[in-house]
Amino acid sequence: MFERQALKISQGIPINKYPAVKSALLVIDFQEYTTGQLSADTCYTNASGELIQVVNQIIDSAQVRNMPVIYVKSEISDFLLNLLNNSMATGSAGVALDKRMNIVSDYIIPKHKQDAFSNPRLDSILIANEVNKLCISGLDAAFCVNSTIQAALNRGYKITVIGDVVVSKTDTLRTKMFDEYAAKGVNIIRSEDFLMSKD
Numbered sequence: 522m523f524e525r526q527a528l529k530i531s532q533g534i535p536i537n538k539y540p541a542v543k544s545a546l547l548v549i550d551f552q553e554y555t556t557g558q559l560s561a562d563t564c565y566t567n568a569s570g571e572l573i574q575v576v577n578q579i580i581d582s583a584q585v586r587n588m589p590v591i592y593v594k595s596e597i598s599d600f601l602l603n604l605l606n607n608s609m610a611t612g613s614a615g616v617a618l619d620k621r622m623n624i625v626s627d628y629i630i631p632k633h634k635q636d637a638f639s640n641p642r643l644d645s646i647l648i649a650n651e652v653n654k655l656c657i658s659g660l661d662a663a664f665c666v667n668s669t670i671q672a673a674l675n676r677g678y679k680i681t682v683i684g685d686v687v688v689s690k691t692d693t694l695r696t697k698m699f700d701e702y703a704a705k706g707v708n709i710i711r712s713e714d715f716l717m718s719k720d
Contacts, residue, residue, distance in 0.1 A: 529634060529636070529639075530636050530668055530671045530672050530675065531636050531638045531639055531672045531675070532672075532675050533638055533644060533672060533675055533676040534644075534676065535676060535677045536647075536648070536652075536653055536676050536677045536678060537648075537651070537653075539651045539653050542653060542654050542679070543650065543651050543652050543653060543654065544583075544588050544652065544654040544655070544656055544681075545588060545589040545590075545591055545646075545647060545650065545652040545654075545655055545656070546579065546580065546583040546588055546589070546590045546591065546655075546656045546657075546658070547591050547593060547637065547655055547656070547657045547658070547659065547669065548576065548580065548590065548591065548592045548593065548622070548658055548659060549593045549637060549657065549658065549659025549660065549665055549666055549669060550593065550594060550595050550659050550660050550661070550665050551573065551576060551592075551618060551619045551622055551659060551660070552594050552595065552615065552616060552617060552618055552619055553614055553615050553616070553617045553618075553619060553620065554613075554614075554615030554616065555595075555619075555660060556569040556572065556573065556619050556660070556688075557569075557617075557619040557620060557621070558620075559614060559615045564688075564689075564690050564691070565660060565688060569619075570621070572686060572688065573619060573621045573622055575685065575686055575712050576622060576658055576686050577621075577622060577623045578712065578716060579656075579658060579683060579686060579712055579715055579716070580622070580623045580625055581623060581625070582715065582716050583625075583656070584625045584626075586719070588656075589626065589628060589646065589647075589650050589652065590625050590626045590628065591626070591628040591629075591630060591643065591646060591647075592618055592622075592624065592626075592628060592629045592630065593630045593632060593637040593643070593659070593665075593669070594616055594617075594618060594629065594630070594631055594632070595616070595631075595632060595633075595665065596616045596631045596632070596633060597633065616631070628646055630642055630643050630646075632665075634668070635664050635665045635667075635668035635669070636665075636668040636669055636671070636672045637665070637668075637669040637672070638669065638672040638673070638676070639672075644676075647678075652678075653677075653678060653679060654678060654679040654680070654681065655673050655678050655679070655680050655681070656681045656682075656683060656715065657669065657670065657680060657681070657682050657683065657687065658683045658686040658687060659686075659687060659688070660687065660688040660689070661688060661689050661690065662687050662688065662689035662694065662695045662698040662699070663689055663690070663694050663695075663697075663698050666682075666687055666698075667698060667701075667702075670682070670702060670705075670707060674705060674706075674707075679708075680702075680706075680707045680708065681707070681708040681709070681710055681715075682699070682702055682707055682708070682709045682710070683710060683711070683712055683715050684699060684709045684710065684711055685711050685712050686712055
């Protein structure tokens with residue numbers, strides 16, 4: 522039952538038609554228990570130093586362009602799940618953002634489901650900033666990133682995935698997910714393209 526709830530995708534309200542394109546950067550689940558020192562998952566940690574370095578360049582570039590930078594982090598508040606493994610329990614060291622990452626805003630959104638929009642604060646921040654385009658980095662391509670993309674499409678956002686800073690368990694799964702994103706109209710770019718872009 523918990524898994525079904527965690528996978529549920531929010532519908533939301535369609536966004537307003539703003540006169541200009543305004544982007545926000547979502548940085549999803551780069552946390553101590555995923556890419557950081559507390560992680561036991563080598564698929565996320567093997568190249569995490571280089572990965573976080575590139576993410577930091579993207580964050581700095583977004584800040585220079587006055588693009589809202591929104592950090593999303595997973596937390597588990599379910600008592601029974603936390604009895605089995607409390608590494609991602611609300612308030613634990615594992616839920617902290619990866620300490621190597623540049624934190625340039627106080628837009629930090631905890632979520633208890635895969636979909637970042639399950640926390641209504643994300644909608645509020647994007648609406649207040651008149652955002653209509655999301656640039657996405659994070660993990661995992663098949664789980665939280667995918668659910669967040671689906672929820673964003675439900676609301677009418679244009680979406681760009683920064684492919685070399687989106688991680689998955691395997692390269693094969695990552696490629697499969699990118700094909701699925703592209704079929705839904707999601708633009709997939711590299712970090713170099715983002716750094717050279719003006720919006």
